[in-house]
Amino acid sequence: MNKCTEIRENSSSGGVFYELALHIIKQGGAVCGAGFNKSMKVIHKIVDDEENLVDLMRSKYVQSNLGNCFSEIRGLLECGRTVLFVGTPCQVNGLSSFLGKRYEGLLLIDLICHGVPSPIIWEEFVTIMEKRFGSKCCYVSFRDTSLEGWHNYGMYMEFENGKSYVDTQNNNMFMKGFLYGYYDRRSCYACNFKGLNRKSDLTLGDFWSVKRYLENFDDNKGTSLVFLNSVKGKTAFNSVRDRFDFKVLSGGDVLKYSGAYTNSEIDMENRERFYPRYLSGESTFDIISAL
Ligand SMILES: Cc1cc2nc3c(=O)[nH]c(=O)nc-3n(C[C@H](O)[C@H](O)[C@H](O)COP(=O)(O)OP(=O)(O)OC[C@H]3O[C@@H](n4cnc5c(N)ncnc54)[C@H](O)[C@@H]3O)c2cc1C
Structure with a gap:
């Protein structure tokens, strides 16, 4: 420390x-x-x-x-x-x-x-948040500890209009998808x-x-x-x-x-459930909240 x-x-x-x-x-x-x-x-x-x-x-x-x-x-x-x-x-x-x-x-x-x-899923998430807050995002922390400390860290975002967003990892759609391995790079599921x-x-x-x-x-x-x-x-x-x-x-x-x-800890089954739905046009938000 x-x-x-x-x-x-x-x-x-x-x-x-x-x-x-x-x-x-x-x-x-x-x-x-x-x-x-x-x-x-x-x-x-x-x-x-x-x-x-x-x-x-x-x-x-x-x-x-x-x-x-x-x-x-x-x-x-x-x-x-x-x-x-x-x-x-x-x-x-x-x-x-x-x-x-x-x-x-x-x-x-x-x-x-x-x-x-996936960088594409991340870029889409940023775009969704920018629409929601009506302004360009200018700062991100994936490791915010202001709500529940280090063990239950969260995501913090700041926007050019002065608004900000913060939530813990389990309440943030992007982080949830990451932690459950829905859209990691294919090679990560059997990392060499x-x-x-x-x-x-x-x-x-x-x-x-x-x-x-x-x-x-x-x-x-x-x-x-x-x-x-x-x-x-x-x-x-x-x-x-x-x-x-x-x-x-x-x-x-x-x-x-x-x-x-x-070990590679993430589950390929989650990726296989996610991508067919994503590629057929469903939004990441909808898929993650339904899974
Ligand atoms: C994608 C990812 C997954 C991780 N998974 C785990 C895990 O499962 N278990 C675990 O114990 N630790 C994991 N870590 C490591 C952990 O989050 C911290 O990076 C580590 O504890 C170092 O902390 P620090 O305070 O010393 O440094 P920090 O200040 O956090 O510095 C982190 C360093 O990582 C580099 N970095 C940040 N993001 C990326 C990225 N996307 N790709 C490549 N380099 C990057 C930065 O440039 C910086 O040099 C992961 C990190 C990343 C980036």
Whole structure:
């Protein structure tokens, strides 16, 4: 848990990504992670200052568009810059394959990943909400904790006319469809990048089962689970460890209660029930509320 409550509030869980990213930026490096463009599409971007880092914080529950990031990262590494790349395990594997060799200056972080929802369904949801609120959406948090804290987080949206929306995950149509796996990317239902054999130096997740191990580490404000997968990952964490309250646990114990780390948890049957109806013209709202 980051010692700074504000950083945890602006993160998905314990604010580990922020500290590692800030450390890289302060050393003159660049950070590549998922943020939003002006139309609220989720895209990977490269930043090298603290101000722009804020957009990369928090999980976005949409498959992000990597654009030209891989080529740009290779260009930076070839010029001797340090780069932190954060993404889903498949994106980290993709970058590693693209580069074809390990660069000393590259730090790779992947996430415990439930799966990534369809960008088309997300864009439709934004359009529906913009119609409902009569204005363009200008800010989204998929990890709002203002209503019921970290354990029952929700979605928050802001619109250009000053109106805002907030609701918990179970009352939000888009989040409900995501959590039950109605419209994740097909490959997420049998993910090839689960388990211990990771290309990343660190793996970050929400430590949902923290109470089982460390009762006083669950204050409903966000606690991270951090896997240190390589010497580089350990060195990176050690350089920011003073910023955290943390405990070292045995990986074997923790894995028992971190299902999405080892298994694809979403159910293909839900996707198969959703898409025929969606493709025949029914609205996502109607299908999800009836399922
Ligand atoms: C789609 C998705 C599914 C997840 N599923 C689980 C799960 O089932 N169980 C679990 O324990 N944890 C899951 N996580 C990870 C978790 O939500 C947090 O990202 C993690 O705890 C790190 O938190 P943090 O506070 O350190 O960093 P944060 O500030 O939350 O930073 C998160 C990092 O993830 C990157 N990111 C955000 N959205 C995306 C995206 N769509 N694609 C690629 N990278 C992205 C950001 O750029 C940032 O670098 C998931 C994350 C995502 C994006």
